[in-house]
Amino acid sequence: MSGGSTPIRLLLADDQALVRGALAALLSLEEDLTVVAEVGRGDEVVPEARRSFPDVALLDVEMPGLDGIAATAALRAALPTCRVLVVTTFGRPGYLRRAMEAGASGFVVKDTPARQLADAVRRVHAGLRVVDPTLAAETLAAGVSPLTERETEVLRTARGGGSAADLARALHLSEGTVRNHLSAAIGKTGARNRADAIRVAEQNGWLLGD
Amino acid sequence: MSGGSTPIRLLLADDQALVRGALAALLSLEEDLTVVAEVGRGDEVVPEARRSFPDVALLDVEMPGLDGIAATAALRAALPTCRVLVVTTFGRPGYLRRAMEAGASGFVVKDTPARQLADAVRRVHAGLRVVDPTLAAETLAAGVSPLTERETEVLRTARGGGSAADLARALHLSEGTVRNHLSAAIGKTGARNRADAIRVAEQNGWLLGD
DNA sequence: CTCCGACCATGACATTTGTCAGGCAGCCGG
DNA sequence: CCGGCTGCCTGACAAATGTCATGGTCGGAG
Structure with a gap:
């Protein structure tokens, strides 16, 4: 050979x-x-x-x-x-x-x-x-990630385990906005809560980029 | 040799x-x-x-x-x-x-x-x-696991991502009791919330047994 | 026996989280 | 220009989560 x-x-x-x-x-x-x-x-x-x-x-x-x-x-x-x-x-x-x-x-x-x-x-x-x-x-x-840029960013930051207020401070957003992005991500991933959404997104490799 | x-x-x-x-x-x-x-x-x-x-x-x-x-x-x-x-x-x-x-x-x-x-x-x-x-x-x-048997069991079940009510049904406990065990686990692990406590416990290998 | 501590269980309460309707900016096709 | 669309942002409301005080059971130390 x-x-x-x-x-x-x-x-x-x-x-x-x-x-x-x-x-x-x-x-x-x-x-x-x-x-x-x-x-x-x-x-x-x-x-x-x-x-x-x-x-x-x-x-x-x-x-x-x-x-x-x-x-x-x-x-x-x-x-x-x-x-x-x-x-x-x-x-x-x-x-x-x-x-x-x-x-x-x-x-x-x-x-x-x-x-x-x-x-x-x-x-x-x-x-x-x-x-x-x-x-x-x-x-x-599985198709391409259904998550929008902000949603991905918020989810990625949320992996650390902080509260919504922490995320808001880290991302310079209102606390309500953070919760809204998370809610959208939860809906799109079919998850039952924040932690679940993170798991699903990670499993599909949707949290990679920067 | x-x-x-x-x-x-x-x-x-x-x-x-x-x-x-x-x-x-x-x-x-x-x-x-x-x-x-x-x-x-x-x-x-x-x-x-x-x-x-x-x-x-x-x-x-x-x-x-x-x-x-x-x-x-x-x-x-x-x-x-x-x-x-x-x-x-x-x-x-x-x-x-x-x-x-x-x-x-x-x-x-x-x-x-x-x-x-x-x-x-x-x-x-x-x-x-x-x-x-x-x-x-x-x-x-790190020492030996500070978690009690029930706390470990609840945390392990909680990995699936279900709500407190789901856990209560799966473990034949009151919903309040489940939350209490989780709260104890959160305190002992030094975590800020449920998901965080699961991460810490997993990292330390405290969730292994049956 | 009695006390004490550890563990388990429970309900009431405050905080956090998730959902919703709505406002704002940009972008595209008509 | 305008309507329709998408994404981003926000506050108000309902549901869940986390905390606390309390009580029950069991086993060991005094």
Whole structure:
């Protein structure tokens, strides 16, 4: 399969060192793959990529510094020839959508069989797109976020657990306005209360952006 | 290090197939270690262990079927000679305490360096205990759960997101009583409201039991 | 036995939260 | 220009949530 040609150069980004190292070990077993860089933070992806010039970058979504989606966009801008394969724990529908919009070539969840990962890397490197079909269906079903910008912002701030008055102060709004945005979000998500709405929105990946 | 003696037999349990496979690849690089079984659910640990007789079991905490703590206890009861090393994503203070109480010999979080994992396995196999020192300190600081049995039960049920009336019906209590338990929990956790209290309790691993 | 403390349970009360109708600004198609 | 639409903001009202004082039960210490 690999012949004698140059191996595919990989960059790994995952905040859990153990997983990162384990993935490196797994992928290094393949003759046609070589891991040239590992980082543990999203904001280290581009600087490291500039040094090591990988062909494919495997990025986790949940990372400190910069999330995997933002890192994808930054990397695509800095090194357009480098393909991105997003490898994540949670198959949140919105994650897939955002990742593809940011320029990722593939999206794989961490409970896919280990043997398929190397193939996914090869396909991405060959210019193909790789997505979990089940997840793709869910993404289409869930659709794009129904939340308006303000609603999203309020929900995101509300994750901290503060009261409506706290949110109002943080966002420079009236307390009533905050409650109204929350109410709208509750209605749109089909939730029963504030906490529930936050859960639903998070599960669908609607709280990602800035 | 390994010489010519029999290698240490390992069982791996993690719900994320990719991580499981990657860990297997990582550990298989060591001459004195051999992975004899892999499972993706907590309730498969004991049956599989009865077949393959591992020397050390690496268990994740978050697993479907049976959580890693319960699996630890079950495995210790079924095969007392098999040591358990818990490998988890979250360094929740309560997790460590519960794991050790359940009979685990070691506790490692997934952002420890990959190279240390094999050593941890060897130490556990040799009868030593392995714990992340930072986490051990946090555990002592956080102390044992201050929540009473009922409070814990109410909080756990409240995770679903239902209203106080729903909880009252589910637990066969008066609505006022439910609110009172919640209020007590809020006070003890230092939280500002119900949702916040749930977060704090979860972070500390106080919501594990049945 | 009696007291004491811990836990559980309950209803009354104040605060917070969720809902609603309505006002304001921008934007688009006619 | 105008009506219709969407999103943002606000205050008033009803419903939920959180707090408190109180009483009941059980088990251990004195």
